[in-house]
Amino acid sequence: MKFNFQQAARALILFAFSAMLFKMHYTGDLTKYINPKYESLSQSASILFLILFFIQLTRIWTVKEQGHHCHHADHACTHDHGDSTFSIKKLLSYGILIFPLITGFLLPPKVLDASIVDKKGGMAILSNQKQSAQKNEGTNSDPAEQADPSEPLEHSIDQSNLDFPEEVSQDEYDKLIQKLEQSTNIEMNDYVFSPYYEEISFDVNRYKGRNITLTGFVYKEEGFEQNQLVLSRFLITHCVADASIIGFLSEFSEAASVEEDTWIEATGVLDVTTYGGNELPIIKITHWKKISEPAKPYLYPVNIKIL
Amino acid sequence: MKRLFHANIIDITGILIIGLALFFFSFGSNIKNLFEVPASFLNMNTIFLSILIEALPFVLVGVLIAGIIQIFVTEEHIKKCIPKNKLLAVLMSCIIGALFPACECGIVPIVRRLISKGVPIHAAMGFMLTGPLINPIVIASTYMAFGNNFKIAGLRMGLGFVIAIIISIVISLLFKGNQFKTAPQKQTIHSHSHTKKGPFLNRFWSMLTHSIDEFFDMGKYLVIGAILAAFVQTYMPAKALLEAGDGTVASLIVMMGLAYVLSLCSEADAFIGASFSSLFPTSSILGFLIFGPMIDFKNTIMMLNVFRFKFVISVLALVASIIFIVLLLLSSYI
Incomplete structure (x- = not known):
């Protein structure tokens, strides 16, 4: 019997990957890295690693008598089987593989903050959202219907009867948007935040004058007025590496005293302003309070079934 | 006693390794608060790990498929399937790639295995270029990201497919042989390799051990690629790039460069692409959406492990320039 150190190291690494994914799932940290929708993928990966x-x-102990080496001499794969002699280069390559294990176990996941908003383009991205929404013309409801005063506006959106499915049909999605069109008090919960x-x-001008309630963290940029800040959120499609920023420019007198990355729950009135030559919504905040970072800081897109 | 030890040696080692791992972890959680790590490093680490966690399932599937190809597919199968005609071979591989729901992180080990089984290099490249770009998940996410409009999704798939065919044809003219980095141990000499011997269970077992070796071979390059991509995301301001991207040509270069360094998964890049759609013309957005899945930072590093340096750089230059030229020519029409 011969103990094969490299094979043992490989076994240890495989187990550690499995354990790291399991631990992240168990502690709930996994949602700080990826969209929970894809959690099952990582769970399967954890099981596969195990x-x-x-x-x-079974490869750690080799029995010499069986002539194990013959088995390997007669086939041609281009990869290393972990039987070759140990070298500095090998040590380095194992070190690279161990690196994510060390940082994954030792360092806590960090919720993306305002510095990332800045790196992702900040207001240059936020102030240019309008044209990006290429809507199907057919889905917009008739403007005449909207203007009809006899139709009572729904006072506030009742979200309790929605069970927040990850995927909705086009009809359900349109209903969601219709609800927005008809409400005077817009409540931006996490589920509807990105579609709304x-x-x-x-359609900035259509929503001018309506009340809006939302939560977000504070982002500031050079060129803002003293009383301006952005209440922003990150939208995660798959993992935090593909986070895109969304956020409303907001105005209130104490804005200068609020630091970046502070989470705020705010109520205000939607208005229209121009920034860098683009029309964009602005919230005139009437009430606000500091809150602690929510357990689920990220938003996830609402998927529309197309098939 | 000694016999007992020998009989249970695998169990004992296993328990020891699990114990060792658990010891490290519990030790780790104790020293967590001992040192301060700068916030930007934590940001980078989070992005790095998220890329890795996102990619791992696909990489595992990739190495398993590579293992299956290694053990169960023979050169005779390949010879029978791939047409002799280069154009037909390219066309077929691009269609197979389009039907095959792969991710760019998992595709390099599969392509390597296919080539070592005798798939010609142009066909393998066609497969590699269309695999991550064209598949149902990518179509769906692109459709959604661009306001439920099929125009961008359709253009992405259609143009991407045509571009992949052009690139593969050029590769078939320029390169012969397998282009592997290490001196090719010719597969044909070893026709008695273990694809044919042993019962199914043995072959299945060696497929799994092959997959493990493949993972250790590819894993480190995935890690390096993910670190570099995370570094770029944390420290490189997109704003500087955005200001540089004025005009059709410059914006196309900026968006393609961004797609390359960000190394996003093709299933998730549509939303990022969409967030730029108001700043840049459609042709630049398409450059981002087509170039990224075909080849990116992470992918290049994994390819460098397999192929010759000159080949990888040529493919990279070819892909970039052909996408650039095609989109520039079409920019006034789309």
């Missing part, structure tokens, strides 16, 4: 670990275990944001940015 299976590969058990397979790898897109809709409001697309």
Whole structure:
């Protein structure tokens, strides 16, 4: 019997990957890295790693008499089987693989903050949202219907009867937008935040004067007035690496005293302003309070079934 | 006692390794608060790990498929399937790639295995270029990201497909042989390789061990690629790029460069692309959406592990220039 150190190291790494994914899932940290919708993928990866670990275990001890080396001499794969001699280069390559394990276990996940908003383009992106929403003309409801005063506006959107499905049909999505069109008090909860944001940015003037309630963290940029800041959120499609920024420019007198990255719950009135030559919505905040960072800081897109 | 030890040696080692791992973890959580790490490093680490976590399932599937190809597919199968005619071979591989729901992180090990089984280089490249770009998930996410409009999604798939065919044809004219970095141990000499011997269970087992070796081979390059991509995201301001991207040519270069360095998964890049759609013309957005899935930072590093440096750089230059030229020519029509 011969103990094969490299194979043992490989087994240890495989187990550690499995354990890291399991730990992140168990503690709920995984949602700080990826969209929960894809959590099952990572769970399967964790299980696969565990299976590969058990397979790898059988390779740690080799019996010399069986002539194991012959088996490997007669086939041609281009990868290393972990039987070759150990070298500095090998040590380095194992070190690279171990690096994510160390940082994954030692360092806490960080919720993306205002510095990332800045790196992602900040207001240059936010102030240009309007044209990006290329809406199907057919889905916009008749403006005449909207203007009809006899139709009572729904006072506030009742979200309790929605069970927040990850995927909705086109009809359900249109209903969601219709609700927005008919409400005077717009409540931006996490589920509707991104579709409503897109809709409001697309048709700024239509929503002028309506009340809006939302939560977000503070982002500031050079060129803002003293009383201005952005209440922003990150929208995660798959993992935090593909986070895109959404946020409303907001105005209130104490804005200068509020630091970046502070989470705020605010109520205000929607208005229209221009920034860098683009029309965009602005919220004149009437009430606001500091809150602690929500347990689920990120937003996820509402998917529309197309098939 | 000694016999007992020998009989259970695998179990004992297994328990020891699990114990060792658990010891490290519990030790780790104790020292967590001992040192301060700068916030920007934590940001980078989070982005890095998220890219890795996102990619791992796809990489595992990739290495398993590579293992299956290694053990169960013979050169005779490949010879029978791939047409002799280069044009037909390219066309077929691009269509197979389009039907095959791969991600660009998992596709390099599959392509390497296919080539070592005798798939010609142009066909393998066609497969590699269309695999991550054209598949149902990418179509759906692009459709949604651009306000439920099929124009961008359609253009992305259609143009991407045509561009992939052009690139593969050029590759077929320029390159012969397998282009592997290490001196090719010719597969044909080893026709008695373990694809044919042993019962199914043995072959299945060696498929799994091959997959493990493949993972350790590819894993480190995935890690390096993810670190570099995370570094760029944390420290490179997009604003500087945005200001540089004025005009059709400059904006196309900026968007393609962005697609390359960000190394996003093709299933998720549509929303990022959409966030730029108001700043830049459609042709530049398409450059971002087509170039990124075909080849990016992460992918290049994984390819460098397999192929010759000159080949990888040529492919990169070819892909970039052909996408650039095609989109520039079409920019006034789309």
